[in-house]
Every structure is written in C-alpha cells, then in structure tokens.
Amino acid sequence: MSEILSAPYVLEYTYTRSTGPVVGRFLESLRYEVLEGVKTADGRVLCPPLEYDEEGEPTTDEFVQLRPSGTVKSWSWVPEPRKGHPFDRPFAWALIQIDGADNAMVHAVDAQKAKRMRTGMRVRLRWADEKHGTIHDIACFEPMASYVPSPVHLEYDVNPGKHYSAYLRGLQEGKLIGGRDPEAGKVYVPPRGADPMTGNPTDEYVEVADVGVLTTFAIIRIPFEGQKLTPPYCFGAIVLDGADSPIYHLISGVPHDEIRMGMRVKAKWKPQDEWETSLENILYFEPTGEPDASFDSYKEHL
C-alpha cells in the first residue's frame, strides 16, 4: 500500500464565451453550412477569421464566402485517439489552408491511414450532422479523391462452340474427349476444331485416359481479387495418356514438397450425381503411385 493518499477528482464546468462580431459571424454562418473568411485592412483573407490580425490591426467587416476545401500545410498523426478527440479511430491534426484564405486552420483530417497523409494534399470539409454554431459544425476534413469510381459491367452468354461443347458433354458422362488430326495424328484435349500446326480439322473425337503425366507446375501462394481457391494450391500441366496437348488442373492429395515433374497423376472425380458440363467434375489430380515418367518421355510437352 502506498503511503501517499490519492482520490480521483474531476474539475469540469461549462463557461459561456462572447464571440464578438467577427468570430461570431463566422460561427453563425457554419450553422448554414457557409464557410466565410474576413478581410484584413491590407486585403488578405483570414479563415478562421480573427478580430485582430497578427500585426495588431483590426480586421474589416468585409466577409467573403469560401469553398469548403483546402490544402494541408502541415500535419501530425494521432495513432491512439483520446477522449475528447473528434474520432475514436486514428486521424491527423492538420493545418489546413482553406482555398482563397491566406492563413491556415487547425482541424482534424479523417484519413483512415497515416500513409494517405502528406503535406500539400487536398482536403474537403465534412459538415457535422447537427450544427450548434461552434467550430464542431465542421466535423472534420477528408482527403479529396483525385479519382472517381468507374464501374464496368458486361453481361453475355458464353457459347463454348461445337468442339468444346463435345468435350463438355463428354465430361458430363465422366469422359475426357480429344479431337484428332487424321493426318498428323495429334490429339488435342480439349478438341480445338483444327490442328494449329497443320490446319487440318480435328473432327474425329477420341476418348483419352483420366490418367497422365504432370509435366510442370506452380504452387500458387498469392491471393488476388476474384480468386475462387484459397492459397496455397498447386496448379499443374497434365498430358493425359493418349493426348498430345496438356490440360491444366489442380494437383492435390499429396504434400506440396512431394510434387514432382514427371509424376503420374489420376483424376479425382466428384460423385457422379454432381456431374455437369464442366471440368469442375474433376476436383483435382492426385498421384497414382506409379513410378515417375522419364524426363525424355514428356520433354516435348514443356
């Protein structure tokens, strides 16, 4: 126990303050969301207005209406707001030169993050919902966006075409369909309509195995907008037995550090009653446990 006695004590009282003709007019205008500055005898504009300028001269009775925006001349970040601060989240105190004024006003900037603050930044005034003719009628200033949202929205039907449709219908029945170039003999999965190397149509459909060689792969560890899968996941190129072009799919059912080029993998299908016209019928490819394919056997597919 401390030898020194102590008790909490609050000293609190609301005084009244005469605002005078200049500051009084400024505060009264705030009630009507009007921001005014006062002219000095030598023609400068002060906002907030003062009765006497820094030269000791009385300011005039000439007021000018100003735009509710300005420039930050200096600022200090408040990472941990205290009681009585305008926000319960981090904000900045700033010296703000209102557009058209020659002095600066101290007020709060609701910038959310310190990295958004810089000297010279443009800010706009945010009015308080309720006005009482005090400086608090200005809720704060906020960073002025130099950009606008520019939404894009397109709606269209995806028609996968004749050959890709045959491939998708095959998937619905649990089959992987390729298109064969009758001359070169190359089998494209999915069928591409024509062999890009020969120009020959690949109208002859052949079923290929749901087992093949993982030729190469990446482990995706980066999140991004619109991503359906949660990283990390493995994305690989698989040349199915009987095919001459790779398909791309997830590799799973094996720790990432055990995934190898040349690994033999097999499709892991969804339950049959969930099959649709989609490669998503295959959840992923997983190791078969067979010995790896030799590098020479798949190097032409890299």
Add this chain to the structure above:
Amino acid sequence: MAEPCAVIGIGQTKHRESRRDLSIPGLVRDAALRALQDADMTWKDIDSIVIGTAPDMFEGVMTPELWLSDALGAAGKPMFRVHTAGSVGGSTAVVAAHLIQGGVHEKVLTLAFEKQSESNAMWALSPAIPFQPQLVAGAGGYFAPLMRSYIRRADAHPDTGCMVAVKDRQHGLLNPNAHLHLDQTLEQVKASPMLWDPIRYSETCPSSDGAVAMVLVSEKHAGRVKNPAWVKGTSVRTERTFFAGRDQVNPAAGKLCAKDVYDEAGIRNPLKEIDCAEVYVPFSWFEPMWLENLGFAEQGEGWKMTMEGKTKIGGEMPWNMSGGVMCTNPIGASGMLRFAESARQVRGTAERHQVDGAKVALGHAYGGGSQFFAMWIVSSER
C-alpha cells in the same frame, strides 16, 4: 527498298507506383511533350500518331486512342492503335517505324502507356469463365511452370533468378525514371516470399504507372538532332498458345523473330555484333530463357552468362541497363520502354546507365503466353 528511319526524340514520365497527380491524358501528354522537346519539335510537326496500351480490360477503358487524341495533338491527323498484349509497346514502335520506312509519313509520334494504379491486371488475367475451372493466378501463375521447366531442362543454378533480380535492381538505381530503386542483396532476394513457386516476390516486376514516347522520322528530318538512332531492323512474330509439341520455354516465334530482325540488320553473331540489349524480363528467370531464345547463348547455357555477371553494365553483354521491367512495369508501355532504352544507348543519352561506346542495340518485347514477339535493332550509324 525501305526508306531509312531514325529515332530523334525520346521522352518518358517518371514511373511510380501511382501517378495520382496525373490523369491518363495528362500522363501520355507528359511523355509526348518530353519526346517532342528532345526532337526539337512541336505538335504541328507531327504527321501521325501510333499508340499502344495493354488489353482494354486491364484499365477498363475501351478505345483509349479516341479518348486520348486531344491530349496528343491528334485532331485531324491519322491515329492508329496497336493491340498485342504485353508486346504492344514493341509492336507499336515497329508499326510507327514501318509508316516511315514505307514512305507513308515522315514524322511519326509513337507512344505507349499504362496506369496500373487504375487497373487490375490480376483480375483481368484470371477471369472465372463458365465451363472452366478458374486456375490461373495472374501472369506469374501462368509463367511459373515454364520457369520450372527451364530450370529442369537447363539444369540451371537455382540462384540464377535471384541474381537477375539483384543485377536489374542495381541497374535501376542508376535510372531516375525507374519506379523501383532497391539496393538489394542476393540474400534479401532469396529470403523474399514465394508467390508462385518457383517465383519469389523479389523476382517479379512491380506494377507501375508510366508512359513513353518516341519521335520517328525519315532521313530528310534526321538532321534535326546530332545523334539519331537508326532503325536497322524490325520484326514481329506470333504463335498459338496451344499446339502439340509447342516449346513454351524457348518459343519458335521468338527464335524466328530474332532471326528475322538479325537478318534485316545484317547481324550474324548477336553476342559479338550487338553492344547491349533491353529485353522484356518481367520475371527474373526470363533473362536466361531469352538469352537462349535470342541466340546470345546456346540452349541450356543462358543461366551461365547471368551467373558469370556477363549481363551487367560493364560485362560482355549488358542486358536491361535501365533496370528493365524488373524495376518499372507500366505493362502497355513496358515494351516501348525497352525499344526507347535501346535507342538512348546508341544515341549516347542514357546518362548514368550508358554502356560506353554502344553503337548497336536490341530492343525486345513479348506478350501473351510467351507468344507475341516484337524486336528492333537500332544503330548509331545509318
């Protein structure tokens, strides 16, 4: 026979993560004005404008060439847009050169730009299309398997990619326009997180805002400046994304494009006859891959040149003196930045990243799934 074509003006913005101080019209105008000033020209001198940028979905701006015509002084003049994915900056410059070489115009302003801070390339490259599982995760997700293939095929030293990152970032320190100014050690690069295994964070390019412009002229106007860069060869090639037996690591289109541009420029041995190159390397492993694809090294040997320091400024074959795409990547502009840097080198105006006595340089761009290629050779001699 083609008319001679020379680069007499080059301008670029300061490239940064975000140029919120400039609108897209303001950004392209900044680069264009710098190029005009460099060429000692005004808007009135220009006959036509050729512009390139990345696919529309990146920035969500359709037909930007119409929107930007006033900012580029194009009212009443022919304006043409080129559209070849990541290689666009290069093929845009090639189209501009062809307008001169074909005798169509005498003074062409060409320009490429991208504001990545207002775009979303990851989203645009990874759409969830009906009937297909969404698997690809941006450009890195697409290219990472190819790098794994390269490493295996060439039995490359695993540090090669990190060495490229360190080297390009050192070069970028010499370039005030570069976006990244990073004094990184090999250990720091190796310790950066894996994003798309085998690609680490520090082995990838940044996302940048920037634009670059060039003024290309016929021989009659080349005398406006004392040090024009002469276009000695141009080439573009394309191949399909998927075909049986496609070599994605060392694509045929890239090899054919290189052969074509060397033939036109009369180059038999690029390693001996080219003094330096600016090559599109958005992920560090592309340096050794392109060293082989472009004929600077035998297949499987490219990584050795990197590991031996030959691609540094002062080395046998400096690559990406400006810091390259690894330091600055406004996607649509990245290809033209390579072309512009190659021209700056042979003009002797590359300041602190100048290769001493550079006379012949290669500018290179690629795009899509390593399938669109654009190249030029520029020389200080007509």
